[in-house]
Amino acid sequence: MANLGGPSPAKRRLLMRTTEAIMLYGAEVWADSLRYHKYRARMEAVQRRGALRISSASRTVSGPASQVIAGTIPIYHQALERRRIKMRKAEAILPITIVKREEREETICRWQADLVCETRGRWTALIIDDLKAWLERKHGEVNYYLTQFLSGHGYFRSFLVQIGKATDPECRYCGIEEDDVCHTFFTCPQWVSMRRSAEEVIGTLRPQTIIHEMIRNKSSWDAMAVFVASVLKAKKLDGRWEEEGDE
Ligand SMILES: [Zn+2]
Incomplete structure (x- = not known):
């Protein structure tokens, strides 16, 4: 990409x-x-x-x-x-x-x-459920990392499975759930400290409300952008999400 x-x-x-x-x-x-x-x-x-x-x-x-x-x-x-x-x-x-x-x-x-x-x-329709508010927002640009969060297409094993580049979607960090966009940003224990930093600004992160919070408050947008980029950069760097087979 x-x-x-x-x-x-x-x-x-x-x-x-x-x-x-x-x-x-x-x-x-x-x-x-x-x-x-x-x-x-x-x-x-x-x-x-x-x-x-x-x-x-x-x-x-x-x-x-x-x-x-x-x-x-x-x-x-x-x-x-x-x-x-x-x-x-x-x-x-x-x-x-x-x-x-x-x-x-x-x-x-x-x-x-x-x-x-x-x-x-x-996924995009689930989190961006109010087009008018999204289009008329006064702050917040999308970027390479935020777009992965908004589309679900990016550094996620479930995405690799979707495009035929992996067969097993299990999260390589926690082994508990499928590694998809929702799991990565909202529940995976691997990213709990980064998530906590974002939640100190935004409040509890929920898929149904996160975009509303980001639109409502520029500091929430910025905090989420930092969280998303930090997680994805870490995933990209260690490459564990891309590895195949048992470890
Ligand atoms: Zn996980």
């Missing part, structure tokens, strides 16, 4: 917006054609590549999960939003700024509804 270093997520996001602006040219007219899978798939592939770069995600992360992590609204929804705005602009009932704000909220609701039915990226 390369993705360390290079332009910041904010710069990558800016590049993505430029690409999206080109893709969305005339969307008011052709938005409906994106109901056909073959047209939508082409644009989604471009957008997915951008989302993976913004979030420094592994190429194995699904389109829906990478878009949530990167905060890039699916092109299909952006196109429909443009068409709705154009129609309401013609009606001229409300000022355009209000129309745009309302339609963006509608878009996020529709996107959130899509994710409820989506089978890919379930």
Whole structure:
């Protein structure tokens, strides 16, 4: 997994917006054609590549999960939003700024509804369960390590099993549970002292509330970012999570 270093997520996001602006040219007219899978798939592939770069995600992360992590609204929804705005602009009932704000909220609701039915990226959907709050947060950038935490794709044996590079997902540190993202950051006794440092700032770490805490408080975001990076760097360094066979 390369993705360390290079332009910041904010710069990558800016590049993505430029690409999206080109893709969305005339969307008011052709938005409906994106109901056909073959047209939508082409644009989604471009957008997915951008989302993976913004979030420094592994190429194995699904389109829906990478878009949530990167905060890039699916092109299909952006196109429909443009068409709705154009129609309401013609009606001229409300000022355009209000129309745009309302339609963006509608878009996020529709996107959130899509994710409820989506089978890919379930871990991401579990922890980032409020898209509006996630997208409108005032602080906090994702990075190579946080993206592993948000996607579950990274230095975890269960992930190696998922991509066919290991057969046994058991945690090589405690031998108690499967080494997946949830176990690593929330329960594995190996990382208890690092976890305690984060909990002194955030309170008890729980998958259902951690993102809300991180969004609510910048110091919580920073403490979690340090905890996640420390654990993953330690795992990377000792390589025990990658080893096969009995020890
Ligand atoms: Zn463990």
